Amino acid sequence: MAWKWFNRKKNSFNRNLKAVREAGGGVSLPVQDTRAAIEELSKVVKNDPEAVEIYLALGSLYRSQGEIERAIQIRNSLIVRPGLDREFKARAWFELGRDFRRAGFLDRAQKAFDEARSLGHPANCILDETARLAAERGDYEKAAESYGQLDLPLPQAHYLVRLASDHFAEGNTSQANRALRHAIRAYPGAVEAWLEQIVQAYKAGNAGKVADILEDALQSVQPELRFVLFEGLLHAADKAEKAKQSAFGEETEWSRVCKDEPLTKALLPVIEKQEPDVLLLYYGATFLLRIDDIEEARAWLEKALVMQSDFWLARLELFELSRSDQTLTPFYKEQLTFFIDRARRVRRFYCRSCGLKRDQLFFNCPRCRSWHSIAFRTDISE
Structure with missing residues (x-):
């Protein structure tokens, strides 16, 4: 009777319950709606302890609110219930695994997923959770393999890149490069894979190779993601500078990086081959500023503003370049420096x-x- 009564509840609650059942990660209900749903479900469960579907939904609502202990208690109460249907027990184990993963108990989560699998829970659901679990444990090889089995090439490529990074850190260069090639084969638009190749060529001091990889990457990644390649390379250059300052003459992984001038001269022709793009112009100017080619950098920034007049970073850089031409009081200079520094952040x-x-x-x-x-x-x- 309680289940029939529950089905007559208002539509807004039904939508909440449906959203909970479909929640796969990252998306949660508004707090006030979730609290209301929890209160309604709790009343129904209290009136009808046999309402397994409601029990499962209630546990998911508790998990979405971070009340993991209460969610786990609900799953365990179902698992030990005598005569519980095999399908419901499998679902309870599966949700318990998700609860444990959310709480950071990764070994317990794996055991719970194994139990769910043994009871016949859908393989793809288990595989998806196994992939996430492997990623959180740092087992990037297993995560990539699982996402490959799920036919999800983008996350597969991402975790192959994470695996490659680990191999590079351990000095296993050949294995790392193999993982990067695998990532690009799996998903040619994997901007993180192309970026890792660029950074490794930069670390090796090979400006020509950086440019060659960049040219291939610009043809493969989505146009709206091309800026990531340049931003990542600039970040690597900044890390190299900091490493040099703190190394006190000792050899580090950043000791052989490309010099700014040959790197910039190799990159600019690659950028110039592309269709006009405001961000490519901005990054070209940024590299020119690194080698103090002020006039050429100014020209690239002005081209960027012709394409997009409200591009604030190009305006900021041009304003900064013009400061030396202005006669300003010390107070005004101090205030201007403060606001420019804040704007850069x-x-x-x-x-x-x-x-x-x-x-x-x-x-x-x-x-x-x-x-x-x-x-x-x-x-x-x-």
Whole structure:
């Protein structure tokens, strides 16, 4: 009777329950809606302890609110229930694994997923959770293999790149390069794989190879993601400078990197071959500024503004370049320096899916878990 009564509840609650059942990660209900749903479900479960579907949904709601202990208690109460249908027991084990993963108990999560598999829970659901679990444990090879079996080439390529990074750190260069090639075969638009190849060529001091890889990468990655290649290379150059300052003459992994001048001279012709693009012009100017070619950098920035007049970073750089031509009081110079420094710290990247703003590159949005959703804020109001 309780289940029939529950089905007569208002439509808004039904939508909440449906959303909970379909939640696969990253997306959660508004707090007030979730709390209301939890209260309604709790009443129904109290009136009808046999309502297994409601029990499972209630546990998922608790998990979505971070109340992992209560979610785990609900799963365990179902698992030990005598005579529980095999399908429901498998689902309870599966959800328990998700609870454990959310709580950081990764070994327990794996055991729970194994139990769910043995009871016949759908293989693809188990494989997806296994892939996530492997990624969280740092087993990038297994994560990539699992995503490959799921026919999800983008995350497969991403974790192959993570695997390659580990191999490079351990000095296993041949294995690392093999993993990168595998990543690009799996997903030719894997911007992180191309970037890793570029950074490794940069570390080796081979400016020509950096340019060759960049040219191939620009043809393969999505146009809206090409800026990631340049931003990542600049980040590597900054790391190299910091490493040099703190190395005190000792050899480091950054000791043989490309010099700025040959690197810039190799990159600019590659950029000039591309269709006009405001971000490519901006990054070309940035590399020119690294070698103090002020006039040429100014010309590239002005071209960027012709394409997009409200591109705030190009305006900021041009304003900075013109400061030396102005006669300013010491107070005004101090205030101007303060505001320019603050402007440079504006978070330049955002997620096209959820709007999250970040000041560092990301390949998987930390908030909504969208892949390759990063964008550059050319308009500061974005």
